Amino acid sequence: MLDDIKSVLTFAAFRPDADDPEVPWATRFLGRKTLLLNVNRSHVSWRSINRRGKFDKAGFHEGDLADVAAQRGEEWRAMTEGGWCCVSINNRFIISLETGLMRADNLNHLMRTNPRTVLGPKYDRGKRYAIYHHTETTASMLLACEDSMVKVTEDVLRGVGLKPGRICCGLFAMLEYALKGIYDSNRGQAPSSFLLIAACEGSIGALAQQDGQWRDLRCRSGLGPDGMDTALQIISPLVAKAPPGTPVFFVSDGQDPTFRKTLMEQLERVEARDLTQDDLVWKILGEH
């Protein structure tokens, strides 16, 4: 009772809950320090956000999340207020194209609490899902992440005193962000055909749209040192199938200039447009 009164008098009751997934991260943690984590198969990278909402410290550590957390947990906690962090899982996920999935206003809530109602027989209880609908067709982009991976990540972070306020997939978020940007910035004149390539710390996804329809989607996570060859193997068939003159958009996390430069050298042959911004993946996670 006293806590309720205190929260009303301090206006905390009117601010969004730190764990509320319906509110953008920057709004949830206005004036508070938070940590953004990107968990890959072989390394973990992070970026902290200070009280003014600006990016502060950055880091990278080779190893499994459990090992890295054991070593960096104290440092990570110091970068937060209350231990809140946003985690991007960049491993053990699949992004696929689906059609005819349910669309509703509370879709995101349903996907978290009862995904079976949205996915029907496609639902697998061993997976966590996120969805992004094509605005003009019945196609949807479906992310399925290993449930065990999410749970392990949550447990590891809780074990070092961190509270995951959001667990998402950085690559999927970049695809969503880039698609929304393409459709919004070219409102009414969006290209009916394009190829969108997204890369996020060793994961790559490519989406092909032809005549206003999403035709093909390929993704791969956890690319190793030979990631460039694998990436090209994924992209090449889509580029080859695209009609001449199809716009190609490339967006990357903005942290690995070498990978970006090398891939863009290949993509410049098809006059690809680079939508990458510095720290783009962190901006998406830390603002939206």
Next chain:
Amino acid sequence: MSQYLCHDFKTPRTDMSRRLPGSMRVVPIFFYAVALATAFFVFNDMRALQQAEQDRLAAIARKDEYLAAKTTLDSEKTTIDAELFRAEAVAKWVEGTRVLQPITVAIARAVPLETNITELNLERSADLPAQVSMLVRLNNSTLAEVAKIESSVNRLHYRSFSPSQAKQGDLIEFRSMLVWQEH
């Protein structure tokens, strides 16, 4: 792009509290406004109370000052009253001390030539100077002369009290207390 909301598939919490509607912000705002107003009025009242207390002490000091002055004035008045009383008594005494010569002249003129005034005694009372004890002894006289003497003294604004006459042959003794009459 600001409408974009990043997806989230963390394990959902069931105990998450929903935020209160923004319109309910008036509750804490009203609370703080009332608290500030209360503090303002309490502060004002406390200041007024302190001021009133200072005014009360100042008024008490002024009252004591005035009482002291009044006491001084009262004692001075008492002194003056006593002086005045004494002065009035002196004035009355002085006023009462009338010259006796006109009485003797009036008595002398009131008796005829054949009558002898053998003794005329005018004795003024020391305490009441307005009262003069008169004794007249006449030889070869009648009571008519006594009446003349009495009327002539009355014309001098003296009133005769307790007159007494005694006659032994030709000798008449007339006693009276003469009291000066104010106009």
